[in-house]
Amino acid sequence: MVITGLNSGEVRVTVDVRTEPPAVVDRDDWDEIVEASPALGGPRPGLSTMMPTEGLLELPDFSEAGLGPYRVRVHARGRDAANEVMDLPEGAEPIEEHLIQVWSTPAAPMHVHQQTDAYGKTMLPASEA
16 A cells, blocks of 8 residues: 555555566665565456546556566655645646556565655655665
């Protein structure tokens, strides 16, 4: 589960489905970086949302990375600023951004690479990178 800082408004999300794991963890540009192996099923493994969103239909499914299981690395920035605003007006430029990288690999325990935003610290206990 990825939790946004905003209550309502637009959040920029990029999904990078790949056949190989990313070469490096980009700690310089992101506040929060967490990696996990979610249990996914169904004919189209991928993202879903608690709130209906037309744009979600355009997101790729994880099977483009190969057969599961999958590893997901989620990056976040701007959640603290978004949480202060809570409700971003319609048409406003997003202040919160997420990058979700996905690749096929055996399941492994969750790993926190970086945890510097205050909002994320309330959601997940810190661990060593």
